[in-house]
Amino acid sequence: MNTGEKPTLAKGLMLLPALIVLGLFFSSVIMLFSNAFVDRGGFSLRYFEQIFSRPDYHVVFYRTVITSIIVALLAVLLAYPIALLLWRSEKHRNMLLIVVLVPWLVSLVVRTYGWIILLGPKGFVNAFLGWVGVIDTPLKLMFNDTGIIIGLTHVLIPFAVISILASLLSIEENLEEASRVLGAGRWQTFRTIVLPLSLPGVFTSLIVIYLACVGAIVTPLLLGGITEKFVGSQIYQEVMATFNMSKAAAWSICLLSLSFLSLVILKIIERRALRGQE
Amino acid sequence: MIRPTPIRDAAVGTIDIENVSKSYGDSEVLSEVSLSIPAGSFLTLLGPSGCGKTTLLRLIAGFISPTRGAIRIDGRDMTQVPTQKRPIGMVFQNLALFPHFSVAENIAYGLKLRGISASEIETRVGSFIQLVGLDGLGERRIAQLSGGQKQRVALARSLVLEPAILLLDEPLSALDLQLRKQLQFALKDIQRHLRTTFVFVTHDQEEATMISDRIVVMSNGNVQQVGTPQEIYADPQNLFVAKFIGEVNELPGRVRSAGQHLAVETGAGTFQLPVGVARGLTPTAGNSVTICLRPEKIAILDTGVPPASGMVTAEARVLDTLVIGPLTRITLEAQGTRMISVQMTDALGPLRQGAMVRIGFPADAARVFAPLTADLASAFGEHA
Amino acid sequence: MRKMTPPMKMLGIVLLLALPAPIFIVFGASFNGTGYIQFPPVSWSLRWYAEAFTDPRWGRAVLTSLWIAAVVATLITAISFLAAYFTLRYAPKISGWLELAIFSPLFFPHASMGVAAVALMAGMGIVGTPWAIILAHLMVTIPFSYRPIHVALKSVDPDLIRAAEVMGASELRALWDIILPICRSGILTSLLFTGIISFDEVTVTMFLIGPDITTLPVQIFTFIQDDASPVLAAISTLSVVITFVAILLLERVAGLSFFVQRQSS
Numbered sequence: 001m002n003t004g005e006k007p008t009l010a011k012g013l014m015l016l017p018a019l020i021v022l023g024l025f026f027s028s029v030i031m032l033f034s035n036a037f038v039d040r041g042g043f044s045l046r047y048f049e050q051i052f053s054r055p056d057y058h059v060v061f062y063r064t065v066i067t068s069i070i071v072a073l074l075a076v077l078l079a080y081p082i083a084l085l086l087w088r089s090e091k092h093r094n095m096l097l098i099v100v101l102v103p104w105l106v107s108l109v110v111r112t113y114g115w116i117i118l119l120g121p122k123g124f125v126n127a128f129l130g131w132v133g134v135i136d137t138p139l140k141l142m143f144n145d146t147g148i149i150i151g152l153t154h155v156l157i158p159f160a161v162i163s164i165l166a167s168l169l170s171i172e173e174n175l176e177e178a179s180r181v182l183g184a185g186r187w188q189t190f191r192t193i194v195l196p197l198s199l200p201g202v203f204t205s206l207i208v209i210y211l212a213c214v215g216a217i218v219t220p221l222l223l224g225g226i227t228e229k230f231v232g233s234q235i236y237q238e239v240m241a242t243f244n245m246s247k248a249a250a251w252s253i254c255l256l257s258l259s260f261l262s263l264v265i266l267k268i269i270e271r272r273a274l275r276g277q278e
Numbered sequence: 279m280i281r282p283t284p285i286r287d288a289a290v291g292t293i294d295i296e297n298v299s300k301s302y303g304d305s306e307v308l309s310e311v312s313l314s315i316p317a318g319s320f321l322t323l324l325g326p327s328g329c330g331k332t333t334l335l336r337l338i339a340g341f342i343s344p345t346r347g348a349i350r351i352d353g354r355d356m357t358q359v360p361t362q363k364r365p366i367g368m369v370f371q372n373l374a375l376f377p378h379f380s381v382a383e384n385i386a387y388g389l390k391l392r393g394i395s396a397s398e399i400e401t402r403v404g405s406f407i408q409l410v411g412l413d414g415l416g417e418r419r420i421a422q423l424s425g426g427q428k429q430r431v432a433l434a435r436s437l438v439l440e441p442a443i444l445l446l447d448e449p450l451s452a453l454d455l456q457l458r459k460q461l462q463f464a465l466k467d468i469q470r471h472l473r474t475t476f477v478f479v480t481h482d483q484e485e486a487t488m489i490s491d492r493i494v495v496m497s498n499g500n501v502q503q504v505g506t507p508q509e510i511y512a513d514p515q516n517l518f519v520a521k522f523i524g525e526v527n528e529l530p531g532r533v534r535s536a537g538q539h540l541a542v543e544t545g546a547g548t549f550q551l552p553v554g555v556a557r558g559l560t561p562t563a564g565n566s567v568t569i570c571l572r573p574e575k576i577a578i579l580d581t582g583v584p585p586a587s588g589m590v591t592a593e594a595r596v597l598d599t600l601v602i603g604p605l606t607r608i609t610l611e612a613q614g615t616r617m618i619s620v621q622m623t624d625a626l627g628p629l630r631q632g633a634m635v636r637i638g639f640p641a642d643a644a645r646v647f648a649p650l651t652a653d654l655a656s657a658f659g660e661h662a
Numbered sequence: 663m664r665k666m667t668p669p670m671k672m673l674g675i676v677l678l679l680a681l682p683a684p685i686f687i688v689f690g691a692s693f694n695g696t697g698y699i700q701f702p703p704v705s706w707s708l709r710w711y712a713e714a715f716t717d718p719r720w721g722r723a724v725l726t727s728l729w730i731a732a733v734v735a736t737l738i739t740a741i742s743f744l745a746a747y748f749t750l751r752y753a754p755k756i757s758g759w760l761e762l763a764i765f766s767p768l769f770f771p772h773a774s775m776g777v778a779a780v781a782l783m784a785g786m787g788i789v790g791t792p793w794a795i796i797l798a799h800l801m802v803t804i805p806f807s808y809r810p811i812h813v814a815l816k817s818v819d820p821d822l823i824r825a826a827e828v829m830g831a832s833e834l835r836a837l838w839d840i841i842l843p844i845c846r847s848g849i850l851t852s853l854l855f856t857g858i859i860s861f862d863e864v865t866v867t868m869f870l871i872g873p874d875i876t877t878l879p880v881q882i883f884t885f886i887q888d889d890a891s892p893v894l895a896a897i898s899t900l901s902v903v904i905t906f907v908a909i910l911l912l913e914r915v916a917g918l919s920f921f922v923q924r925q926s927s
Contacts, residue, residue: 001818001841004342007752015760018745018804021738022763025801028782032774035781078677085674088666096678097918098909103681106905107862107879110898113886114684117691117895124687158681166922186667208768215771217865222886232773232865239777239869249781252774259771341824361827368828374821378843387839388829439829 032256036249047250057234061258064231067145068213071152072206078153079160079205083198086161087168104158112219115151116142119223143225151223152213159212160205167201168194203270210266211259231255290352290365291317291442291475293338298347300333307333308499310347315492317352317442318473320466324486325496326522326657331479334496335445338477340364351443367436367474368445372452373428375420381431382407382416388439406434409468426457430464437468443475450485462489483523487511495519498653511572516558517647518654520570527576527617529569530649536561542569542646546612547592549644556646567646575643576619578608578626579636591638596629610637685902692895710896719881720897727861727878728904730792734799735807735857739849741800742807746815747841751823761812765805772865775802780869790872798866803856810855810920814848815841847916854912858905 039046051057086096103111118124119141126138141147171194179189220230226237231251238248293315300308308330315321323331336342338349340361349356356364376384382403389399407416410430420428429449436444446465450458466489469476480486486493487507495502495510495518503515514520521528531544540551540561549569553561561567577589585591594612601607606626608619619637629635650658666674695705714720745764749757767775779801783794818841826836842849864879871880878901885894912918 001750001815001820001823002754003751003820003823005752007748011748011752014744014748017741018760018764018808021741021800021804024782024797025767025804028775028778028801031781031785032778081670081674082678082681084666085671085678088671094913094918097922098913099678099682101909101918101921102902102906103685105858105862105909106685106902107864107882107898109864109879109883109886110688110901111684113882113894113898114688116886117687118684154681154684157677161681162921169922211769211771215773215775215865217773217776217868218883222883232771235773235777236868239780245777245781245784248777252777255771256774259769259774263769339824339828361824362830362832364828366828368825370821370825372819372821374819374825376822376825376840387826387831391830391835435829 032249032252035245036253039246044246047247048254050247051250051254060229060231060234061254063145063228064214065258065262067148067152067230068210071149071156071213072209074149074153075156075160075209076164076202076205079157079164080202082157082161083164083168083201086165100158100161104162108155108218109222111155112151112222115147115154115223119147119150142223144228145224147223148220148228148230151219152216155219156209156212159208163204163208164198164201167198167204171197199274203266203273207263207266207270210262214255214259214262289317292350292352293443293475293477294350294353295334295338296348296350298334298337298344298349300330300337300342301345306345306499308337308344311499311501313494313501313504315475315477317475320469320476320478320489320491322478322480322486322490322493323496324480324483324493324522325502326481328498329496329657330499331481331496332447333499335447335477335479338443339366339368339445365442366445367439367441367443369429369432369436369447369449371448373432373449375428375431375435377420379420380416381412381418381420381423384420384431385435385438388435392439402438406438409437410434411464425453426461429453429461433465433468437472437474441474443477444469446476446478448479448481451480451482458485465489487523493523495522497522497657514557514570514645514647517568517570517650518657520645520647521650521658525573525618525620527571527573529571529615529617531567531569533561533563533565533567535563540646542567544569545615546594546617549590549592549641551590551641551644551646555642555644559646559648561646566649568649570645570647571617571639571643573607573618573620575639576610576617577638578619578621578629579638580627581636585636585638588641589638590641590644591636594635594637596631596633596635598631599629610635612637688895688898688902691892692899694892694895710891710893713893714896714900717893720878720893723876723878723881724900724904726792726875730795730799730877731857731861734796734803734860735853737796738800738803738807738856739811739852742804742811742852743815743845743849746808746812747837750812750815751820761808764808767801768805776866776869779866783870789870790874792875794870795867795875795877798870799860799863802863802866803859806859807852807856810848810851811845813920813923814845818844848920850916851912851920854908854916858908858912861908862901862905 036047037043037045082100086093086100089096116123120126121138121140121142123141125141126135129135129139175193175197176189179193184192215232216230217232217236220228221233221236224230224233226233235248235251235255238244238251295311295313298308298311299306311330311334323334325331333342337344340356340359343357351365376387379387385403385406386399389402403416407413410433412427412430412434415423415427420431423431432449450461453461462485465476478490490507492504493507493510494504497518503510503519510519511524514523520526529544529546531542534541534543534548536553538553540553540556542549542551551569559565559567579585579591592612594610594617596608597611597616598609599606601623604623606621606623608621608629610617610619617637692710693706693708695707695709745760749760779794779798780789783789783797788794822840822844823836826840827833831839862879863877864883867877868880868883871877876884878897882894882897882901885891
C-alpha cells in the first residue's frame with residue numbers, strides 16, 4: 001500500500017510507540033548483561049566461571065539440551081499425522097483446527113497441571129493401575145526426565161501441527177495429482193512431493209520447539225521437581241528463592257548464547273535440507 | 279435514460295502542463311512535457327507502456343509532484359494543492375472500488391465527505407446510477423458485479439462529484455472486446471453530455487482513435503504529436519507515430535537527390551515524391567529515410583489505362599488476398615519488399631495469386647521520415 | 663488421492679484427541695467430590711467451584727488477568743497498527759529492519775526473557791505493579807500482533823487510498839473509512855490473539871508479580887507448588903473456558919486461516 005509519498009516528521013511519530021516497546025526489550029537485554037557481570041558492586045566473571053567449572057551445572061545444561069532435542073523431534077513426529085489429517089479433511093478443518101488451537105493457547109500451567117493429575121503418585125494412571133490390581137506401589141512417572149519429556153512434548157505439539165499444516169496447505173493442489181498421473185504410487189508421491197514441500201514447516205517447528213524447550217521453566221519445574229534440574233528451573237530458583245540476580249543473569253546469558261548457537265546450527269541444517277527449494 | 283442536466287458550460291477544466299519533468303533518481307520518466315488541454319475536451323494520452331502517460335496522469339492528480347515545471351488547472355498553479363483539493367475525479371486501472379461498500383455507498387462516499395444531506399445524496403446517487411445504466415443494482419456488493427458493471431460504478435462514483443476534470447487510467451483494459459466497445463461509446467456519450475474534461479490514458483491506439491477529440495502520442499517521456507485522430511492518422515509527424523497509429527507500409531531507402539523533387543531509392547524501386555512529404559527532417563542526398571504508406575493508399579491499377587497524374591507506380595506480385603467483408607487485404611511483393619494494400623472488395627477485379635500487377639499511390643499520400651532512434655524502436659521490439 | 667489410508671487416519675485422529683486430553687482430565691477432576699484425585703471417582707460435586715468462588719484471591723486473580731489482557735491487547739494492536747501503517751505507506755525500505763527487530767523476541771528463550779524483564783523492571787522500580795506485567799506483555803506480544811496487521815495492511819491496494827483522497831478524504835478519513843474496515847480481520851486477530859497470550863502468559867509474568875498483584879496462571883502455578891487441592895482443577899477449568907470462548911470468538915469474527923497461512927518472511 002505504499003503510495004510513494006514522502007513521510008513528514010510528524011507522521012514518523014507513528015513509529016514511536018513501537019520503538020518504545022522495542023527499546024524496552026533491548027534495554028532489558030542490556031540490563032541482563034549489566035547484572036550478569038557484577039558481583040558485590042564490582043565487575044566480576046564469578047558466575048560464569050562457576051558455570052564453566054562445576055560438573056553438576058554441566059549436567060543441567062546437558063540435560064536441557066538433550067531433552068529439548070528429544071522433545072522437538074518427538075513433537076514433530078507426533079504432529080505430522082495430525083497435520084496430515086487436518087490437511088485432508090477440508091470440510092471439518094476449522095473444527096479440527098480448534099481442537100488443536102485450544103490446547104495450544106490454554107495456559108501452560110493448566111496443561112501441565114493436567115499431566116500432574118495424570119502422572120502423579122496419587123494420579124489418574126497410578127490410581128487406575130492400582131484399582132485394576134496391576135501394581136501395589138505407585139509407579140514413578142513424574143519428577144524424572146520422562147515426566148518432563150511427556151509434558152513438554154504434549155505442550156508443544158499443537159505448534160508443530162499448525163506450522164506443518166501451513167506448509168502442507170501451501171502445496172499446489174495439482175502437484176500431487178500430476179505425480180499420480182505420471183505413475184507414482186501413494187507412498188512415492190508422499191515421499192517425493194508432499195514430504196519435501198512440507199519441510200519448511202517441519203524446520204520451523206523444530207527450531208521454535210527447541211527454543212521453547214531450552215527456555216522452559218514451568219513444565220520442568222512442575223513435572224521434573226527440584227532434583228531433576230533444567231536450566232529454566234535453576235534460573236527460577238536463583239531469582240525467586242536465593243534472590244541472586246547476578247547468578248540468574250549469568251545463567252540467562254549462557255542460555256541465550258546456547259540458544260543462538262543452536263539456532264545457527266539448525267539454520268545451517270535447514271538450508272542444506274531445503275537446498276533447491278524456493 | 280434520464281440524465282442529470284449538463285453541469286457546466288465548457289469554461290472550467292482547462293489543464294496547462296508547462297515544461298514538466300519527472301525523474302526518479304537518475305531515470306527521467308517525463309522530460310520537458312508541455313501540453314494544453316482545453317476545457318470540455320476528450321483527450322487521450324496514448325503510448326506504449328513506460329512512455330510516461332500514467333506518470334503524467336498521476337502528476338495531474340497530485341499523487342506525485344513534478345521534478346521541474348508546473349501544472350495549472352484553470353490558470354491556478356497546482357504545485358501546493360493536495361489531491362483532495364484539486365477539481366478532479368479519477369477512474370483507476372484496477373477501479374479501486376471500496377470492497378466493503380455497496381454500489382450506492384461507493385457512489386455516495388465523496389458526497390458524504392462533502393457534508394451533503396442524506397436526502398440530497400440519495401437523489402444524486404440515484405440519478406448517476408441511472409446515468410451509467412446500473413438501475414436497481416444500488417444495494418449490490420462490489421464482489422457481486424460483473425466487470426462492466428464495476429466499470430460503471432467507478433465512473434459514477436467519480437462523476438457524481440461533478441469534477442471539472444476526470445482522469446481515466448486505462449479503465450477498460452481488463453474487459454473483453456465486446457464490452458469494451460460498448461463502454462467506449464458510453465464514455466464518449468457521457469463526456470459529451472456532461473462536458474467534463476476527460477483525460478484518458480491508454481496503450482490501445484484503436485481505442486484512442488475511437489473515443490478522443492484529441493490524442494497525445496507519447497513515447498519515452500516525450501510528446502511525439504498532438505492532434506485530432508484524423509490528423510494523427512493522416513499526417514503523422516514522425517515514424518514512431520506513423521507506426522503506432524494504424525497500419526503502415528514501410529519502405530526503407532536512401533535519398534538520391536533532393537531538389538524540386540525528392541528521389542528516394544528503395545527496394546521496391548526509386549520513387550519521385552514532392553519535397554513537402556518529408557516530416558521532421560530536411561532531406562539531403564545520401565540520407566537514410568523511410569517512406570510510409572497507408573495500405574488504403576496503395577491501389578491496384580488497371581492494365582492498359584495510363585495512371586492518373588501524380589500517381590507513383592511500381593510492379594508487384596500478388597502473394598495473398600484476404601476478403602474481410604467490404605474490404606480486401608492484399609499482400610504484395612515488389613522486388614523483395616512486402617507491402618499491404620487494402621481496397622474496397624467491390625471495386626476490385628479478380629486477382630490471381632502469383633500474378634504480376636501494377637500498383638500505384640498518390641505521390642503526396644506518402645510520408646518520408648528519418649529512421650527510428652534506438653530508444654523509440656524498442657517500443658516495437660525492433661533493434662535500430 | 664485426497665484420502666488418507668485408514669490406519670494413517672486413525673493414527674491422526676488418536677493423536678489429535680490426545681491433545682486436549684489433559685484438559686479434559688482437569689475438567690473431570692474439578693467435579694470430583696473427594697479431596698484428592700481418585701479412580702474411579704467416588705462422588706461428583708461442585709464443592710471446588712464453590713470454594714473457588716468464595717476465595718477472594720481467585721476472583722482477584724481472574725479480574726487482574728482479564729483487565730491486563732484487555733489493556734495489553736488494545737495497546738499492542740494500536741502500536742503495531744501505527745508502526746505497520748507508517749512503514750508500509752511511507753517507508754517500505756525500513757520495513758525489513760523493523761520486522762527483524764519486532765520478531766527478535768521470538769528467538770529469546772522465555773527464561774532469559776523473564777530474567778531480563780525483571781532486571782529492567784527492578785531498575786525502574788516497578789516490579790510487583792501492574793505496569794511491570796503490562797510492559798513485559800507488550801514485549802512478548804508485539805510479534806504476534808504485528809504479523810496479522812502487517813499482512814492485512816500489505817494487502818490493501820494503494821489505489822484505494824488514492825481513490826478516497828481524490829474523492830476528497832483526508833488521510834485520517836481514508837484511514838478510518840477505508841483502511842481500517844478492510845484490515846478488520848487482521849486487527850481482530852491481533853486483538854484476540856494477543857489478549858489470549860497475555861491472559862495465559864506465565865513464564866515471564868511469574869518473575870514480575872508482587873504481594874499486591876498476581877495473574878491467574880501465575881497463581882495457579884504457585885498453588886500447584888504449595889498444595890495440589892482440587893480447587894485448582896475448578897479454577898483451571900474456568901481459565902480454559904475463558905480461553906476457549908476467546909478462540910471461538912476469533913473464529914467467528916476473523917476466521918482461523920491466519921494461523922495456517924504460510925508466513926512469507
